[in-house]
Amino acid sequence: MINDLILKNIARHISLDKEETACFISSLKQRKVSKKEFILQGEEVCKYINFVHSGTLRAYYLDKAGKESTIMFAVSDWWITDIFCFINQQPAMLTIEAVEESIIFQLSKDELDRLYIKIPKFERFFRVIFQNAYIREQLRTIQNLSLSAEERYHIFLNKYPQVVKQVTQKQIASYLGITPEFLSTIRGHKHKK
Amino acid sequence: MINDLILKNIARHISLDKEETACFISSLKQRKVSKKEFILQGEEVCKYINFVHSGTLRAYYLDKAGKESTIMFAVSDWWITDIFCFINQQPAMLTIEAVEESIIFQLSKDELDRLYIKIPKFERFFRVIFQNAYIREQLRTIQNLSLSAEERYHIFLNKYPQVVKQVTQKQIASYLGITPEFLSTIRGHKHKK
């Protein structure tokens, strides 16, 4: 069944009975997103937190000069949103785009707030989700501050092999905070030796 | 009363009755930390999440070469820990040091886990705390990727005026990911015009 993956994701941290499961499932919108389609863009308010059932999405910041900075990739079994704008229900800072055709489940802020009240276990679930997200971001900050681009690149390759398969060098460069040209020279180093 | 500040901090997101308040307070250890004293260091396991009642603390990563990268500052009314090592109860990655004489409340991982069970409202409380921490870290990542050191410095001055008063230029530089020498030249720019 298509809901199995998201239910297994939830079950990793809390257990729901039948009724709760039904309630949760009914709060979701399933959506198919084609390659290069945006699920969040421009001045639009970020209404949803998204669970990736299949496919790959990318969230990036676009500055006035047109430079993209990739904030995160999300593959199957990951959650992704513009967290700041989702929580405050204000115009998006990030653009979220499908890197390949994907199926996602969308949970709106309203539904989530209702869920917190109706099934308080979801406080625990998202406490763990945000705790892990915070840990990941903090590790990334440590690496951004203390490592060279080349070291960060190799860590990325090891940490996210699934992502590496789906995205372009250009997108990886924008995640690492370097230009595609410089990433290309880094990649050159490996084979030289 | 010395507990007022932490109780007001909690009350911002959840409300506790008398008994719950007493239970929470009894799970805390109060501690006075003098300037330059460490509350987490070296290979020590990170046992506590810390609430700063008064004073200023700093968490930093120390690499093999001896370079410090400041991960966060915490002033009065903030929470600070080495979140990765606290959650996994493993040897610390970060060093946490008092920038000035401080009074903190320490909540151990064991006590926190007990609290989650006894008073599930704390799941909500820390869900909000971690959600906000995640938002802050993500904004920092966006800035690290898209802005110059000079822009990041001015944002830091505006965002954390309280911190700026207590810490050295050297510590701010290590938060921004630049050398103190370069921060000094940035500061020079302002007056030149």
Added chain:
DNA sequence: TGAAAAAAATAAGGTAGTTTAAGAAATTCA
């Protein structure tokens, strides 16, 4: 208080990473 230590400023030379440009390779889609 004053000697020692730490922090901050200034400056010169160096390097990691950028910019611009142009060609080669891979991907897209009518």
Added chain:
DNA sequence: TGAATTTCTTAAACTACCTTATTTTTTTCA
């Protein structure tokens, strides 16, 4: 399929930021 678009590579010139060194200023603490 093949023309158009995008991505990747290479390379040379450039710049933001680093390193090392020295001096000045501020802080520490016996």
